[in-house]
Amino acid sequence: MSDPAAQQAGNGRDAVISARGLQVGFGGKFILDGLDIDVWRGEILGVVGGSGTGKSVLLRTIIGLNHRQGGTVALFGQDIDAASQQERVQIGRRLGVLFQQGALFSSLTVLENVAVPMREHLHLPSELVDELARLKIELAGLPSDACGKYPSELSGGMIKRASLARALALDPDVVFLDEPTAGLDPIGAAEFDQLILKLRETLGLTVFMVTHDLDSLVEITDRIAVLGNKKVLVDGTFKELKSVDHPWVDAYFNGPRAEHLILK
Amino acid sequence: MGAASVSGEHAGIGERADADGHAISLTGDWTLDTVGSAADMLAKAYLPQGGVLVIDGASIGRLDTAGAWVVEKARRQFVASGVTVRFEGFPPSARTLLAAVEPLAEKPLPVPAKELPLKWLLSRVGQETAELVVDAVAILAMLGEVIVSFAGMLTFRRRMRWPALFSHVGRTSMQAVPIIGLMSFLIGMIISQQGGFYLHTYGADVLVVDLVGVLTCREIGVLLTAIMVAGRSGSAFTAEIGSMKMREEIDAMSVLGLSPVDVLVLPRLTALAIALPILTLVADLSAMAGAWVVALFYIGIPTDVFIERLHVSLTVTQVMIGFTKAPFMAAIIGLVACSEGMKVKGSAESLGEHTTASVVKAIFMVVVTDGVFAIAFATLGI
Incomplete structure (x- = not known):
């Protein structure tokens, strides 16, 4: 909504992520069954749903951490199942993930954490890697003296930022954010929202964001997909979803917490 | 960015002399995969003699933060040696990226001071004893x-x-x-x-x-x-x-x-x-x-x-x-x-x-x- 160009998402745009008929289950019970979803290049997609509707499962399935029972996932127009090992590594390099708890390596400093993917995948001079890591850390809005700190010395908001910096290390095209603003104070959360918007603008990112933060949803998403009944119930902008006739969607987007939000 | 395949064309440099100074034009992809060698290349491309240097990005392929950083770093070096640097011809997305990189990593990171081996040994022994x-x-x-x-x-x-x-x-x-x-x-x-x-x-x-x-x-x-x-x-x-x-x-x-x-x-x-x-x-x-x-x-x-x-x-x-x-x-x-x-x-x-x-x-x-x-x-x- 904040970017008029992105509002036309879907009309003639190419899908960077395209999943069809996803079936994912654990212990014989399907969490996702026949789910279709597309993420268009350059958009910020918010994914919402009640607890246990499989938001995180969907995210993990798309990035290949969960096993699928059925369906196809295509990333950048390439079917993951048909891709060779080498192609998968190449595709994986174009994805960045911000895990819910940050998942920073606890025995490495922030700088080393961000440098890990670059050292692992590229043959760059060590000095350049350090500089680039520092660049990403500052781009993620951390002061430069955070570089030498260990994850245990960081606050919750700083961990999210450091983790985002690591997700951005290889200049990915798509970043997956799992509840990026959960546990942040309103100021920190608003700053994080702005950071994501700014990064989308400068780096041309596509963002897949699982969130429950209504403010984030209004502020930065171009489109919201609502999960329920093991598939995508409905998708659209915040405004559009306010008028959807479905009990859960109505309760979510017209509930007491959504009432006072000012839509742009 | 990001539309082409990951390993693209190599970063390259062309030089020409302009009426009002010297110009370097950037060609090919300037991305994480290609900048490894480009950093040196760019720094050596122009031996600073004062005056004006134009860095021309009209024929650049892809540019990511790594590429932008290499260009920015070279710019800082040239500026430090008394050259006036101008960016010209970059596409709008590359301009935003260069602008975003410009204020970052200004001061060098503090390097932990090296201790003398003897001092290190003594302090270690002391620490362990304590x-x-x-x-x-x-x-x-x-x-x-x-x-x-x-x-x-x-x-x-x-x-x-x-x-x-x-x-x-x-x-x-x-x-x-x-x-x-x-x-x-x-x-x-x-x-x-x-x-x-x-x-x-x-x-x-x-x-x-x-x-x-x-x-x-x-x-x-x-x-x-x-x-x-x-x-x-x-x-x-x-x-x-x-x-x-x-x-x-x-x-x-x-x-x-x-x-x-x-x-x-x-x-x-x-x-x-x-x-x-x-x-x-x-x-x-x-x-x-x-x-x-x-x-x-x-x-x-x-x-x-x-x-x-x-x-x-x-x-x-x-x-x-x-x-x-x-x-x-x-x-x-x-x-x-x-x-x-x-x-x-x-x-x-x-x-x-x-x-x-x-x-x-x-x-x-x-x-x-x-x-x-x-x-x-x-x-x-x-």
Whole structure:
């Protein structure tokens, strides 16, 4: 909504992520069954749903951490199942993930954490890697003296930022954010929202964001997909979803917490 | 950006002289995959002689943050040597990226000062020594707390966590019986075989029974069991308490008015104090069984002679000496394990470090204690 160009998402745009008929289950019970979803290049997609509707499962399935029972996932127009090992590594390099708890390596400093993917995948001079890591850390809005700190010395908001910096290390095209603003104070959360918007603008990112933060949803998403009944119930902008006739969607987007939000 | 394949065209540079100065035009992709060599290339492309330098991006392919950084770094170098740099012809997305990179990484990161080797050595020795004292204090403090907690429990002012105690007794004793039994059986066989081999040259084959009986019951049985338990249960205790510490569970306990010593340390320590004598008994009997097998089939001592000889040589005192040591060793293993667990800090590395320290220190202390007991018993003439 904040970017008029992105509002036309879907009309003639190419899908960077395209999943069809996803079936994912654990212990014989399907969490996702026949789910279709597309993420268009350059958009910020918010994914919402009640607890246990499989938001995180969907995210993990798309990035290949969960096993699928059925369906196809295509990333950048390439079917993951048909891709060779080498192609998968190449595709994986174009994805960045911000895990819910940050998942920073606890025995490495922030700088080393961000440098890990670059050292692992590229043959760059060590000095350049350090500089680039520092660049990403500052781009993620951390002061430069955070570089030498260990994850245990960081606050919750700083961990999210450091983790985002690591997700951005290889200049990915798509970043997956799992509840990026959960546990942040309103100021920190608003700053994080702005950071994501700014990064989308400068780096041309596509963002897949699982969130429950209504403010984030209004502020930065171009489109919201609502999960329920093991598939995508409905998708659209915040405004559009306010008028959807479905009990859960109505309760979510017209509930007491959504009432006072000012839509742009 | 990002539309083309990942490994694209190499970054390149073209040079030309303009009317008002010098110009460098950038060609190809300037991305993470290609900038490795480009950084030097760009820095050497123009030897600064003052004046104006135009960096032309009209024919650039893809540009990502890595490429933007290399260009920005070169710009800073040129500017530092008195050249005026102008960016021209870059597409709008590249312009935003260059603008975003410009204010970043201004000051160099502070480099930790290098210490002189001698100073480093001395400070390390000092630190380690100080740590030794801190360690000793920590273990003594833990011992004190355990005693207070135990006394409180005896006087019914504090509650013993019975379910925890029983589960720990099960885990430290029952589950360890097979491995301790097997290990001691083999040790008994080895001592018996080696002893028999050498005693045979004196024609004193039968004394092998004395050797095995006294050696295992008085020293080896309890010592090996304690070492095994330190490796098996001590490490588990440290890892359990350490990971609880990492996830602030210990802090949560304190806040809820639960004493971590009552809840975590006392049941584990008591369980070890119960388990170690039981395991020592298992070890003694298994070692004797091993010795009997070798004595019968390898040395040729009949079973009735073996038992008779054992009856004469192995007094109750010898066995009791072994058992006396068990609770002390249990206390040492438990205290070291729990106090190391409490020292774990936030990282996975720290957990590993303290688990290692727990096992090493516990084994070392157990051996030292055994030595102290040997001296004490010798002095007492037992």
